[in-house]
Amino acid sequence: MSNANLNVDGENMEFPIVTGTEGERGIDLGKLRASTGLITLDQGFVNTGSCQSAITFIDGEKGILRYRGYRIEELAAKSSFLEVAYLLIRGELPTQAELDDFRNTITIHTMLHEDFRKFYGGFPKSAHPMAVVAATTSALATFYPDSLNLDAKNEVEICTKRLLAKLPTIAAYAYKHSIGQPFMYPVNEMGYAANFLRMMFATPCEEYEVDPVIAKALDLLLILHADHEQNCSTSTVRMVGSSRANLFASISAGVSALWGPLHGGANQAVIEMLQRIESEGITGKQYLDRVKDKQSGIRLMGFGHRVYKNFDPRARIIKQTCRDVLARLNQQTRLLDLAMELEEVALEDPYFVERRLYPNVDFYSGIIYQAIGIPVDMFTVLFSMGRLPGWIAHWTEMHRDGFRISRPRQIYTGATERSFVPIAER
Ligand code: CMC
Numbered sequence: 001m002s003n004a005n006l007n008v009d010g011e012n013m014e015f016p017i018v019t020g021t022e023g024e025r026g027i028d029l030g031k032l033r034a035s036t037g038l039i040t041l042d043q044g045f046v047n048t049g050s051c052q053s054a055i056t057f058i059d060g061e062k063g064i065l066r067y068r069g070y071r072i073e074e075l076a077a078k079s080s081f082l083e084v085a086y087l088l089i090r091g092e093l094p095t096q097a098e099l100d101d102f103r104n105t106i107t108i109h110t111m112l113h114e115d116f117r118k119f120y121g122g123f124p125k126s127a128h129p130m131a132v133v134a135a136t137t138s139a140l141a142t143f144y145p146d147s148l149n150l151d152a153k154n155e156v157e158i159c160t161k162r163l164l165a166k167l168p169t170i171a172a173y174a175y176k177h178s179i180g181q182p183f184m185y186p187v188n189e190m191g192y193a194a195n196f197l198r199m200m201f202a203t204p205c206e207e208y209e210v211d212p213v214i215a216k217a218l219d220l221l222l223i224l225h226a227d228h229e230q231n232c233s234t235s236t237v238r239m240v241g242s243s244r245a246n247l248f249a250s251i252s253a254g255v256s257a258l259w260g261p262l263h264g265g266a267n268q269a270v271i272e273m274l275q276r277i278e279s280e281g282i283t284g285k286q287y288l289d290r291v292k293d294k295q296s297g298i299r300l301m302g303f304g305h306r307v308y309k310n311f312d313p314r315a316r317i318i319k320q321t322c323r324d325v326l327a328r329l330n331q332q333t334r335l336l337d338l339a340m341e342l343e344e345v346a347l348e349d350p351y352f353v354e355r356r357l358y359p360n361v362d363f364y365s366g367i368i369y370q371a372i373g374i375p376v377d378m379f380t381v382l383f384s385m386g387r388l389p390g391w392i393a394h395w396t397e398m399h400r401d402g403f404r405i406s407r408p409r410q411i412y413t414g415a416t417e418r419s420f421v422p423i424a425e426r
Pocket residue numbers: 044231261262263264265266291298299300301302303304305306307355357360361362
């Protein structure tokens with residue numbers, strides 16, 4: 001094992017270098033403060049590894065993404081969302097019998113307790129569904145108090161299945177409540193994505209048939225979102241879990257972290273941006289001029305990534321799926337055309353080239369969601385359904401491998417000690 005030397009005030013110290021299976025290297029500074037009194041300061045954790053993990057590998061320079069060693073392109077072409085969920089959480093691809101068993105146990109947990117439905121009545125119809133999903137996911141712990149016992153291994157296993165099974169139901173109910181339609185019970189013989197589509201769009205009054213091409217496209221999107229190592233929401237799930245908070249509470253925190261427009265909320269922001277450009281009747285180039293003007297505070301949503309300094313491989317797959325879905329539905333491609341125009345101009349523009357900004361997973365996904373009738377404020381909810389197995393896999397890995405409570409340090413920059421002044425004298 002090699003070491004890194006740090007010289008502080010003339011004193012030399014050595015810290016071990018840790019190397020991952022793909023050759024990534026990090027300096028283990030675990031003893032830094034104890035031996036020097038110093039801490040590292042790294043805003044946004046740009047250079048900080050918070051853990052070692054065997055779940056997902058990203059090479060941002062080359063645009064590579066692999067779950068448990070399998071290329072995302074291959075999983076997208078050959079796998080299904082539940083198989084990928086199994087892979088992420090359990091570490092290996094399932095046999096047919098294992099997959100059948102996994103799928104069956106998930107499908108028997110899809111229903112929500114009847115009393116649970118009453119929560120929805122308490123939310124205004126205009127509530128953002130991410131708020132509803134975060135709140136109701138956390139509320140699952142009230143119905144399953146056994147889940148609070150993290151030492152019962154079987155309980156964590158059951159919670160995992162409950163979450164995977166119930167999140168689509170929770171999400172679809174949030175939508176149904178917002179439009180005042182009756183909730184549709186899940187149908188357990190249907191596939192994961194198809195069941196969700198039915199709960200979203202069917203009503204008790206008429207037959208509803210799920211288009212298998214659309215269900216497949218949705219399943220694909222769920223696969224592409226299933227994990228992305230230590231992103232903001234996954235780090236949040238780990239951080240909350242590190243206090244030994246239960247799985248429902250940790251996942252609910254992940255949903256909240258995902259909501260922001262710099263993270264999962266970008267898929268909603270992209271469609272809103274495209275619609276704005278369209279309604280203003282400006283060209284892609286004119287919009288990019290606004291983006292490049294730093295005073296405007298506008299970003300090209302769906303572009304740029306902390307890790308990818310090359311094409312996000314998920315964006316390539318989604319772009320192709322987008323074309324297929326629009327063709328299948330015989331829908332206009334104006335937003336897709338506009339997105340492609342923006343991409344083309346941006347990829348030639350020195351501002352984006354120099355900063356190595358490329359389309360990310362959110363750039364084209366919203367166009368597919370919109371084409372299949374998903375309302376804009378549900379986009380990030382679909383992202384959370386996709387990301388769920390990744391969150392669970394990280395939470396489980398952390399608990400299995402051992403952890404300390406996440407507790408960063410700070411450099412204090414506030415007032416030094418001063419005396420309290422009584423209010424009358426201030
Ligand atoms: N449009 C315009 N300029 C950008 C963009 C963008 N989308 N992204 C980064 N930049 C500029 C930024 O202004 C900065 O310029 P300068 O060096 O002149 O100050 C430079 O590029 C580096 O940006 P940064 O904000 O320091 O990069 P970051 O790694 O902290 O942020 C990001 C990454 C994804 C938050 C950012 O690229 C962004 O805001 N993108 C738009 C929002 C988005 O699409 N988010 C989805 C991310 S992928 C899926 C997910 O995580 O959910």
